[in-house]
Amino acid sequence: MKYLFQFLLCTSIIHLNYAGSCDEFESVTRHQWKSKVFRPRAQMVLAAENVFIHHSKEKTCWNLEECSERARLLEYRHIKLYRFLDFGYNFMIGGDGRVYEGRGWKRFGAHTTGFNYDIGILFLGNFDDYRPPKRMIETAKSLLECGRERGVLQPGYSVYGHRDVGCTSCPGRYLYSEITRWRQYARAKYLAINCYAQYRIY
Numbered sequence: 001m002k003y004l005f006q007f008l009l010c011t012s013i014i015h016l017n018y019a020g021s022c023d024e025f026e027s028v029t030r031h032q033w034k035s036k037v038f039r040p041r042a043q044m045v046l047a048a049e050n051v052f053i054h055h056s057k058e059k060t061c062w063n064l065e066e067c068s069e070r071a072r073l074l075e076y077r078h079i080k081l082y083r084f085l086d087f088g089y090n091f092m093i094g095g096d097g098r099v100y101e102g103r104g105w106k107r108f109g110a111h112t113t114g115f116n117y118d119i120g121i122l123f124l125g126n127f128d129d130y131r132p133p134k135r136m137i138e139t140a141k142s143l144l145e146c147g148r149e150r151g152v153l154q155p156g157y158s159v160y161g162h163r164d165v166g167c168t169s170c171p172g173r174y175l176y177s178e179i180t181r182w183r184q185y186a187r188a189k190y191l192a193i194n195c196y197a198q199y200r201i202y
């Protein structure tokens with residue numbers, strides 16, 4: 001009986017210590033990457049249905065210092081030059097495999113015209129020129145699962161590339177080809193919105 005009790009205690013401690021996908025990557029908060037402005041927007045009440053993947057179309061960064069600098073530069077552009085109310089994306093993923101916080105979960109963004117009530121994730125790098133490193137992909141997948149486990153993404157959430165709903169090459173041909181192999185990728189739903197249609201309208 002004593003051994004049975006010890007066994008149950010151990011297994012329950014192991015269970016309590018396992019926090020799931022949210023523990024599988026390292027997050028860098030805005031405070032940690034020395035964000036200059038943080039103006040949280042309205043919170044989303046419902047869990048997000050879609051996730052849009054983007055790339056920065058610039059060289060990637062390989063460590064905390066470089067990626068933090070890249071994040072500050074993007075923040076400057078979004079807020080000072082483009083006059084966004086806050087950083088455009090919900091999250092960024094660095095070449096170092098870390099998640100750099102933008103607006104975070106449950107916040108409206110400024111990343112994908114017509115879909116800013118969904119989650120926008122920016123991969124730092126130019127994936128028209130080279131393949132995304134495996135650690136960036138693994139981090140992105142864990143981040144998405146983390147969102148689902150926390151209930152901030154719907155259980156059947158979908159993943160798209162920016163180009164699926166806008167007239168752009170984003171997120172770059174190599175990253176786009178990668179995400180089209182993900183289980184959650186679901187382009188067909190928004191096929192009606194495409195480059196041709198946009199050009200016809202404008």
Ligand SMILES: [Zn+2]
Nearest residue numbers: 054055162170
């Ligand atoms: Zn994009």
